[in-house]
Amino acid sequence: MTSEQQDQLSLYARDLATLLGREREKAAALERSAAQLQLYAEDLQRAYAAQQRYSAELEASYLDTMMRLVQASAFRDHETGAHIRRLSLYSAVVAEALGLPPEQTRMIEQAAPLHDVGKIGIPDAVLLKQGKLDPDERRLMESHAEIGARLLEGSASPLMQMAARIAWSHHERWDGTGYPRSLAGEDIPLEGRIVMLGDQYDALRSPRPYKPGFSHERTLEILLQGDGRTLPEHFDPRLLEALRAIQDRFRAIYDDCREAGDA
Ligand SMILES: [Fe+2]
Ligand SMILES: [Fe+2]
Incomplete structure (x- = not known):
């Protein structure tokens, strides 16, 4: 191998190393975003569950109020x-x-x-x-x-x-x-x-x-x-x-x- 060829090869090796380093950085950045997204999804899930609980509670209290209204009218009426x-x-x-x-x-x-x-x-x-x-x-x-x-x-x-x-x-x-x-x-x-x-x-x-x-x-x-x-x-x-x-x-x-x- 000529020294020219050797120089060329070591240039390639350096380029490859730089490229590899960049790819690793990109992969790490992607991993960080994925973790972030995961946290975000968990937050959303928690908020959704709380919202569901709240809606169910609200609906239950509407129903409760409605049944009390029915009772109030049943006091006066003979509807059984x-x-x-x-x-x-x-x-x-x-x-x-x-x-x-x-x-x-x-x-x-x-x-x-x-x-x-x-x-x-x-x-x-x-x-x-x-x-x-x-x-x-x-x-x-x-x-x-x-x-x-x-x-x-x-x-x-x-x-x-x-x-x-x-x-x-x-x-x-x-x-x-x-x-x-x-x-x-x-x-x-x-x-x-x-x-x-x-x-x-x-x-x-x-x-x-x-x-x-x-x-x-x-x-x-x-x-x-x-x-x-x-x-x-x-x-x-x-x-x-x-x-x-x-x-x-x-x-x-x-x-x-x-x-x-x-x-
Ligand atoms: Fe009626
Ligand atoms: Fe009726």
């Missing part, structure tokens, strides 16, 4: 706890049968008990009257839908917002003959249509001072074919279709969830 429980269950099975996402189904189930919370604002003379209501008393009684909505509206909680929609819309009818807004068809919030069907089924099955509790079969016949007072046109046809398919679950909910005074 069993009716409230059944209404939640009917609403959930219909929502499920319609294929609604589980989260929405759960919210409907939790918000349904507040449908009549506006009865808090109805005078005892009307709320507890045994006989037939005169037109003025009827109007007053019907105002429970808007009173309930006013009570629940404006909350940041999606659950409370849903409860407000159910409160004002659970007496609307598909054919536009309901109250308070006489809305028809899909202008009525879906959750209101769902709760209305369960409420009607339950009212027909339950004995009242002026009527006996009807059997499941008779109740279904009234809802699907009408009896002159309750008409199939009052209900979203999709919901009646769902009811036909899951009627055994409605029957089981009524039969399994009774208390003293129920049929």
Whole structure:
């Protein structure tokens, strides 16, 4: 090997060493950034978990408040706890049968008990009257839908917002003959249509001072074919279709969830 070649080789070796050194520095820098990122990810994870915990706590306290409101209205009304429980269950099975996402189904189930919370604002003379209501008393009684909505509206909680929609819309009818807004068809919030069907089924099955509790079969016949007072046109046809398919679950909910005074 000539000395020229030797010089050349040692130049190469030096270059290679420099290159290697640089690569090592780069690798070390990358490792440092990776460690930094790892720390950052862990921080984010911790913050996310705390946020989840906070949301769950917040939701639990909304639910707690809602159940206390239900209790407050139950003090004045003779709606039983069993009716409230059944209404939640009917609403959930219909929502499920319609294929609604589980989260929405759960919210409907939790918000349904507040449908009549506006009865808090109805005078005892009307709320507890045994006989037939005169037109003025009827109007007053019907105002429970808007009173309930006013009570629940404006909350940041999606659950409370849903409860407000159910409160004002659970007496609307598909054919536009309901109250308070006489809305028809899909202008009525879906959750209101769902709760209305369960409420009607339950009212027909339950004995009242002026009527006996009807059997499941008779109740279904009234809802699907009408009896002159309750008409199939009052209900979203999709919901009646769902009811036909899951009627055994409605029957089981009524039969399994009774208390003293129920049929
Ligand atoms: Fe109501
Ligand atoms: Fe009800």
